[in-house]
Amino acid sequence: MADNPNPNIDERQAAPVEVAPVKKKGVKRRIFLAGSALLVGGGIFGVWWTDNASKSKARSLVEGEGEHAFNTWMKIAEDDTVTLYSPHIDFGQGSHTALGQMLADELDADWTKLTIEQAPADFAFANADLAKGFLPEMAGETLAGLMPDAVIGMMARSMPIMITGGSSAIRFTGEVGMRKTGAAVRAALIAEAADRLGVPESELTTADSKVTHAKSGKVLRYGELAAGAAGRSLASDPVLKTREQWKLIGKPVPRRDIPAKVDGSAVYGIDFTRPDMRVATIAAAPVRGGTLESVDEAPAMAVAGVEKVIKLSDAVVVIGKGYWAATKGLAALSPKFTDGGHSAMSTPAIYAAQAKLRAGGKPDNEGGEGDVDAAFAADGVKLVEAEYRVPFIHHAMMEPFALTGHFKDGKLTIWGGLQDPLSTRKRAAKAAGLDVENVTFNPMIMGGGFGRRFPDVVEIIDQIALVAKQVPYPVKLVWSREEEVRHGTYRPQSSAGLKASLKDGAITALRIDYAQSGNAEGEVPFIYAIPATSRRHFAYQSNQIDGPWRSVNATQLGFYTESFMDELAAAAGEDPYKFRRKHLPDGSRHQKVLDEVAKRSGWGTPLTAGTGRGIAIVESFGTIVAEVIEATVNADGSPKVLKAWAVVDCGTTVNPLNAEAQIAGGLIMSLSAAIGEAITLEKGAVVQSNFGDYPILKLADAPPMIDVHFIESGAKTGGIGEPGTPPATPALANAVAAATGKRIRTLPLLTQAKA
Amino acid sequence: MAIGFSVNGKDVSVAAEPDTPLLWVLREDLALTGTKFGCGIAACGACSVHVNGELTRSCSVPVSEIAGKAVTTIEGLTAEDGTLHAVQQAWIAAQVPQCGYCQSGQIMAAVALIERTGTPSDAQIDEAMTNICRCGTYPRIRSAILAATGKAAQSAPAPAAAPVTGEA
Numbered sequence: 074m075a076d077n078p079n080p081n082i083d084e085r086q087a088a089p090v091e092v093a094p095v096k097k098k099g100v101k102r103r104i105f106l107a108g109s110a111l112l113v114g115g116g117i118f119g120v121w122w123t124d125n126a127s128k129s130k131a132r133s134l135v136e137g138e139g140e141h142a143f144n145t146w147m148k149i150a151e152d153d154t155v156t157l158y159s160p161h162i163d164f165g166q167g168s169h170t171a172l173g174q175m176l177a178d179e180l181d182a183d184w185t186k187l188t189i190e191q192a193p194a195d196f197a198f199a200n201a202d203l204a205k206g207f208l209p210e211m212a213g214e215t216l217a218g219l220m221p222d223a224v225i226g227m228m229a230r231s232m233p234i235m236i237t238g239g240s241s242a243i244r245f246t247g248e249v250g251m252r253k254t255g256a257a258v259r260a261a262l263i264a265e266a267a268d269r270l271g272v273p274e275s276e277l278t279t280a281d282s283k284v285t286h287a288k289s290g291k292v293l294r295y296g297e298l299a300a301g302a303a304g305r306s307l308a309s310d311p312v313l314k315t316r317e318q319w320k321l322i323g324k325p326v327p328r329r330d331i332p333a334k335v336d337g338s339a340v341y342g343i344d345f346t347r348p349d350m351r352v353a354t355i356a357a358a359p360v361r362g363g364t365l366e367s368v369d370e371a372p373a374m375a376v377a378g379v380e381k382v383i384k385l386s387d388a389v390v391v392i393g394k395g396y397w398a399a400t401k402g403l404a405a406l407s408p409k410f411t412d413g414g415h416s417a418m419s420t421p422a423i424y425a426a427q428a429k430l431r432a433g434g435k436p437d438n439e440g441g442e443g444d445v446d447a448a449f450a451a452d453g454v455k456l457v458e459a460e461y462r463v464p465f466i467h468h469a470m471m472e473p474f475a476l477t478g479h480f481k482d483g484k485l486t487i488w489g490g491l492q493d494p495l496s497t498r499k500r501a502a503k504a505a506g507l508d509v510e511n512v513t514f515n516p517m518i519m520g521g522g523f524g525r526r527f528p529d530v531v532e533i534i535d536q537i538a539l540v541a542k543q544v545p546y547p548v549k550l551v552w553s554r555e556e557e558v559r560h561g562t563y564r565p566q567s568s569a570g571l572k573a574s575l576k577d578g579a580i581t582a583l584r585i586d587y588a589q590s591g592n593a594e595g596e597v598p599f600i601y602a603i604p605a606t607s608r609r610h611f612a613y614q615s616n617q618i619d620g621p622w623r624s625v626n627a628t629q630l631g632f633y634t635e636s637f638m639d640e641l642a643a644a645a646g647e648d649p650y651k652f653r654r655k656h657l658p659d660g661s662r663h664q665k666v667l668d669e670v671a672k673r674s675g676w677g678t679p680l681t682a683g684t685g686r687g688i689a690i691v692e693s694f695g696t697i698v699a700e701v702i703e704a705t706v707n708a709d710g711s712p713k714v715l716k717a718w719a720v721v722d723c724g725t726t727v728n729p730l731n732a733e734a735q736i737a738g739g740l741i742m743s744l745s746a747a748i749g750e751a752i753t754l755e756k757g758a759v760v761q762s763n764f765g766d767y768p769i770l771k772l773a774d775a776p777p778m779i780d781v782h783f784i785e786s787g788a789k790t791g792g793i794g795e796p797g798t799p800p801a802t803p804a805l806a807n808a809v810a811a812a813t814g815k816r817i818r819t820l821p822l823l824t825q826a827k828a
Numbered sequence: 829m830a831i832g833f834s835v836n837g838k839d840v841s842v843a844a845e846p847d848t849p850l851l852w853v854l855r856e857d858l859a860l861t862g863t864k865f866g867c868g869i870a871a872c873g874a875c876s877v878h879v880n881g882e883l884t885r886s887c888s889v890p891v892s893e894i895a896g897k898a899v900t901t902i903e904g905l906t907a908e909d910g911t912l913h914a915v916q917q918a919w920i921a922a923q924v925p926q927c928g929y930c931q932s933g934q935i936m937a938a939v940a941l942i943e944r945t946g947t948p949s950d951a952q953i954d955e956a957m958t959n960i961c962r963c964g965t966y967p968r969i970r971s972a973i974l975a976a977t978g979k980a981a982q983s984a985p986a987p988a989a990a991p992v993t994g995e996a
Contacts, residue, residue: 164927337862341864344861385848507879520930521962555868742963770962772970777970
């Protein structure tokens with residue numbers, strides 16, 4: 074379907090900006106490449122301050138009296154306070170604290186005097202270090218290695234890149250930006266102290282935000298040295314601490330954001346308020362792609378507290394004194410919407426169209442190696458085939474969308490929580506018809522996101538810009554939960570045909586044909602050593618806007634591959650763990666992770682009748698995770714998870730306390746989706762409307778015991794927010810098959826188990 | 829029409845439409861934004877408060893029904909001198925929150941459960957804690973409830989929350 078499903082959305086941003094097909098192992102995520110160019114200087118890490126007008130303006134955003142900024146990531150005040158400016162936003166993943174650990178450790182800063190703040194949504198703060206991290210995954214190590222830092226910095230600002238996503242904060246911003254900044258600033262402080270004291274640098278030591286000269290007993294505080302040190306040029310490749318020297322990295326440091334989240338004082342986007350502010354709510358066309366035909370405003374205007382009705386091209390907005398007045402006003406309306414020509418769109422129709430596409434045999438992209446067809450045709454092989462399907466699933470972040478906008482004197486100011494402040498400004502500027510310099514965005518903490526808050530799929534940015542421009546007062550636009558559920562940017566409905574050949578108990582070839590909107594080649598690495606592999610993408614676009622859902626394509630591709638591995642093990646008459654193991658390179662990190670989870674879960678030990686174990690291993694975002702789920706099936710056919718184990722190799726865990734929470738949380742989210750979640754379409758419209766018909770797993774149904782174990786391999790640091798999610802779904806499906814003998818190939822399991 | 833009740837020990841009078849849910853009166857008229865909007869149909873529990881000591885999902889109770897009653901919100905759990913409620917302290921010790929949005933409601937539900945049962949069993953926790961957490965903090969919620977009642981978590985491993993000060 075080539076038509077733009079939402080007329081309010083700029084085609085250029087809504088559509089993927091494709092890069093050339095990448096066949097190397099790594100990540101290619103379209104969302105990072107949206108946008109157009111805007112340039113600000115270059116840099117080694119962070120962005121260095123130099124004396125030019127645009128940078129001194131940016132510098133003035135963070136540098137107050139008695140404060141000295143070293144680069145975009147940090148400043149030191151004369152009272153010794155170190156302030157870190159995080160380009161990543163907090164939505165529960167804990168990266169603010171972890172980035173602080175990385176900076177403070179290399180800097181030898183006093184942890185109690187470190188403040189962590191949100192970087193301003195200014196283009197000068199675009200995250201070049203993130204671009205540097207993603208580049209090798211997108212373009213390959215060799216090509217990335219040839220690019221000068223200045224070019225990479227330019228790319229970051231041209232994207233512009235200030236995203237929170239891709240499990241990138243620690244592995245890229247932290248490893249490339251924070252640690253190097255901390256080490257380089259520490260070196261500058263030492264150099265300054267050496268000059269002041271007239272002693273060699275080699276006689277100086279640092280700890281707790283002080284430089285000490287042991288021989289003379291003289292001590293200089295970082296605050297005393299900051300002004301002089303900030304004027305020095307910083308080393309471009311400073312010496313980093315070794316693992317043995319870490320004092321904060323790898324330690325279970327309590328998160329800084331948690332106290333305000335237990336006493337009700339944390340202020341989320343939806344909590345924001347201004348004097349004289351009004352509250353609005355919205356109903357968009359039930360069928361995505363539909364438009365507003367007509368609406369009689371009178372019934373809403375008759376509701377007490379309603380002030381205005383605004384018509385957008387595809388939605389109607391009611392503004393009231395408060396949310397309740399706006400909600401009642403909206404409920405009083407009977408807007409007429411078109412269906413945008415999508416009345417034939419339905420969940421079964423999408424699966425049928427995808428099956429037809431796959432049968433047509435004309436893929437848009439193909440990855441893999443070796444001659445799969447020849448292997449399938451070889452003598453004496455056993456062929457196994459299966460078809461898998463996953464529905465649209467919704468992010469269901471607990472804080473519904475809410476943005477506040479105020480248009481005054483030709484300038485638009487927006488407050489709220491989104492995963493990329495810079496793209497938010499650009500999108501709002503475009504919608505409002507303003508220059509981006511006349512749009513300010515104030516990022517706030519978010520009540521979850523999981524991929525829903527990337528500006529390139531967030532229509533409420535356009536909506537608030539258009540609404541704010543029509544009223545003289547600040548207005549907060551709040552989506553109801555119903556609006557949220559029915560107008561999500563879901564993980565795409567997807568289906569796959571898998572085929573493999575077996576000979577002497579080993580896989581000789583494997584083909585995965587999957588149909589969905591986006592191509593996942595290059596994003597989800599194939600981990601098994603199989604002589605011939607082929608993964609073919611068949612592009613199918615419904616009337617929905619597909620968005621990244623926690624761990625993106627690794628969830629459904631993990632479900633396909635890891636369910637099928639169990640089917641192949643069964644066909645070969647082998648144990649699922651041992652069968653996987655022998656297809657992983659001996660001594661590999663993957664094999665160690667798999668072995669560890671088998672050991673910890675007591676794999677192979679007897680279980681009570683009706684209970685089954687399932688195992689799965691998926692690598693995503695540079696991290697390898699294997700999970701075992703022990704489950705049984707309730708009388709009504711629904712799966713009941715009893716216990717869960719996760720073994721993780723992300724290289725290094727910066728904050729094990731938080732990393733454990735991220736893995737366990739990702740695992741539970743995966744179980745929730747696998748068991749009961751589905752967004753279905755009828756006549757082009759979403760059937761579900763709220764938590765009543767979109768069930769999220771609750772405490773009683775979550776495994777009371779989740780054993781999370783980290784292997785500190787010291788390999789390149791991987792992500793932690795997303796990789797816990799993919800393996801749990803196939804591990805549960807495999808456990809259910811082991812318990813019942815019934816292989817479920819269509820999610821959610823609940824619907825299928827009862828069928 | 830003015831409706832009078834008490835919130836966190838203080839008498840208030842609000843001029844709101846009688847059918848306005850208590851949630852919106854708390855958030856918009858009284859600026860107590862610790863109580864959250866999640867679903868509007870009493871399905872998720874993000875809006876949980878106590879009304880006359882009873883756990884109540886404030887999104888689905890009209891303010892007219894609150895007249896003359898005593899409401900406690902998350903802000904009211906903390907003592908005047910700033911001392912956190914034992915459950916809030918347990919929440920910090922177990923490092924429960926991730927995004928944190930549902931946690932006010934989770935804490936209000938946990939406080940009500942503990943006030944009702946003393947030391948709840950795992951089964952009582954399962955039955956009472958029906959609030960949705962999308963981040964999946966359930967294992968730590970369970971261990972924090974057990975810790976708050978002086979009972980070590982048996983089924984869920986409590987995280988080793990050792991504060992690190994950063995000293996050498």
